Amino acid sequence: MNILNPYAQKGTWLRGSFHNHTTNSDGWFPLETVYKMYGGYDFLGISDHDKITKHEGKRDIPTVFEAIEVSSRETHMLLVQPPHAIMDNYSNDFTIENYQRFVDRTNDNGGFAVLVHPNRYFSNYWKLEDMIKMDRYLGVEVYNGDGNPEYDIAFDKWDALLSAGRRVWGFGNDDSHVYGQEKRAWNVVQAQDNTNEAVLAAIKDGNFYVSTGYGFDAIRTEGDTIVADLRSNDLLDKMYKYVTFFGKDGEALQETTGRISQAKYACRGDEGYVRIAVYLEGGYAAFSQPLFIGQDA
Ligand SMILES: [Zn+2]
Ligand SMILES: [Zn+2]
Structure with a gap:
């Protein structure tokens, strides 16, 4: 029997989150405060709405990722390590073509894309048929720490995609905006080193799990x-x-x-x-x- 186990490659377990906001979009806290909120994390991504926040200033978190949350009225998509060139003539219009282009350009830049909070039914919602139409994204946010179990979990859509033969990984992120949303859900990655390259390689291989405290x-x-x-x-x-x-x-x-x-x-x-x-x-x-x-x- 063939079993493809994404955890076969041993490494060091590292903790981090890719989806968090600052005052550069609708977060309450400036970047330097967000760094402090995530003290103890091994890696952190900052993903403001429709904008790539530059990492700068003092921080103790060893590895940081540039990211962006493409935020149409219909759906939101997280791009980790997108090329800055996506900001030229940027549009967050939700069409499969536009979103797919963001996915492909981010993949070409060594990064990855995640369809986030797919069950947020009152807004920013992913229909399963659109998730099937999209291609080459790495995963789905199955646990969003925004805090409402009525729409911040998406194990149903993940199982639907996997059952349709799509190989997509499940992510957990705080999507932190306000005080008290930090450190609710994160990813624990088994990487060779704590570097951007090693974390990205392990994430792409699926060598990580989602945690809300256990592991x-x-x-x-x-x-x-x-x-x-x-x-x-x-x-x-x-x-x-x-x-x-x-x-x-x-x-x-x-x-x-x-x-x-x-x-x-x-x-x-x-x-x-x-x-x-x-x-x-x-x-x-x-x-x-x-x-x-x-x-x-
Ligand atoms: Zn969002
Ligand atoms: Zn967000």
Whole structure:
């Protein structure tokens, strides 16, 4: 059985977020305050609306990314490491052609694109049919920390895209604008080094997971079995865990609970993909990328 495990390449786990605002758009805080809000992060992207904020001034965060949130009235899209030339004759008009051009130019510049908060139904909303029409974007924001579970999660659309054969990764970002929105959701990346190049390479490979506080020590395979080593220490090992393995169409393939530090799933071979969600007592969670199973993996 072929299992494509994006976590196979070992490295150092780094924490960061790509989608955050400053007073350069509608954020409440200037860049230097945002750097302080994210003290302790290994990397940080600043993504103001329709504008590339330049990184400058004092900061303790080792690695920073330029980004932009292309913000039409209909949909929003995050570009990480876009070329500055996109600002010439810039338009945020939502057409597939315009948005696709942003994706392609950002990819050509070594960056990547993410379709963000796709379920924000009252505005800035991605219809699944448009997500299918778009191509070559790296992922979907499955957890937006803006703070409303009625529209800031998008596991349904992620499963729909994956089930349609699209290989897109799930991202978690704060989308922080105001006080109290920082450090709600982030990405934990297994990279070779804490450099822009290494973080980008790991993200493109899907070697990261989304966290709201809990995590994985490793996700690996033993033959046809997927093994999730949950983050473990003396305290965490005493706490109850809820682990779900999801497959095609969001089917819950297996649930494993208990005061465990590991969960295993034996693949049948026809799952298409398997992704893992784990909740720690208290509500802290981690969401893995899909492992692709089968012929084409
Ligand atoms: Zn937005
Ligand atoms: Zn935003």
